[in-house]
Amino acid sequence: MVNLSELKSRINPLDLSELKSDGFFGFMNGENNMRKIHTLGPKATDSYEASQHIPDDVENEIVLHDSFDDIIENLQHYADDYLLLPAAYQSKHSDFGWRELSYEYWDRLTLETVYHHPLKTxxxxxxxxxxxxxxxxxxxxxxxxxxxxxxxxxxxxxxxxxxxxxxxxxxxxxxxxxxxxxxxxxxxxxxxxxxxxxxxxxxxxxxxxxx
Structure with missing residues (x-):
């Protein structure tokens, strides 16, 4: 005859922390770990094309904007997201471009990946x-x-x-x-x-x- 008390003692309790670390609850709650990347739109731009060739396996949500200047001027609203732009970035303000961005925003932007992808003709x-x-x-x-x-x-x-x-x-x-x-x-x-x-x-x- 099966001893129920002995059987219960042999069953390991459900480790919720393991499920949580595996993303179980995130899945159940509809959450995801997709990386949100802000870049220049519309989809006809070189920036959108380049966003499809980032050299990693991370799933991305691409958020398109009317200009890079708009993104940079509103960085505080996109904390913990990502910004994709070309080294040729030049603002509509002639005295601000990629060089100035690199120096002036050193404490607000961390360079994660650099890669090559040609522009369209x-x-x-x-x-x-x-x-x-x-x-x-x-x-x-x-x-x-x-x-x-x-x-x-x-x-x-x-x-x-x-x-x-x-x-x-x-x-x-x-x-x-x-x-x-x-x-x-x-x-x-x-x-x-x-x-x-x-x-x-x-x-x-x-x-x-x-x-």
Whole structure:
């Protein structure tokens, strides 16, 4: 005959701490350990493309923003999340870029991963039927445009957008004269002249946001 008291003594009690460490309760409560990464949107950007090639096996939630400046100005709201940006980052403010970010935000950002992923082919394009004798570009491409304008001895105003995709949208909608855009943003049969193509390589930096 089975001795019930003896049988009970042989059954190990359920170790809740082990279940908790294994993420059991997180799973039951709908929680997850997904890493949240803030970067530049929309999905047509190089930043989103680079976010799909981070060299690790961590599952990520990609949060897209209208500009890197918006992310950096609101870092306090994203504490313990992550920031992905290129080493070529340049603010719309000409005196602030990746170099300044590295020095001024040393106590708010920890560099976690650095990796290589090329940019999409860039195109400097011109609108023959422009209504504004101006250019609109992403700040990081300013030197490319200025090199062309200097060669052509052109002196025109330059407006800035948060991304190349946004710059192209404004270029089309507001009839600007020049922009620099990712080649894959151009639709077949577009009416614009491609003046020059660029094939830049890029280093990407993944930061942990401390505060």
């Amino acid at each position: 860039l195109c400097l394009i011109s609108n023959f039927n422009f209504k504004q004798n101006k250019a609109i570009i992403h700040p990081a491409t300013t030197n490319l445009l200025n090199t062309y304008l200097k060669k052509q001895k052109l002196d025109i105003s330059i407006h800035y957008a948060g991304s190349k995709a946004s710059a192209y949208d404004h270029f089309v909608a507001d009839d600007y004269r020049f922009t620099i855009v990712s080649e894959d943003s151009l639709t077949e049969g577009h009416p614009y002249q491609i003046i020059q193509k660029y094939h830049p390589d890029m280093v990407w930096c993944l930061y942990h946001i401390i505060k």
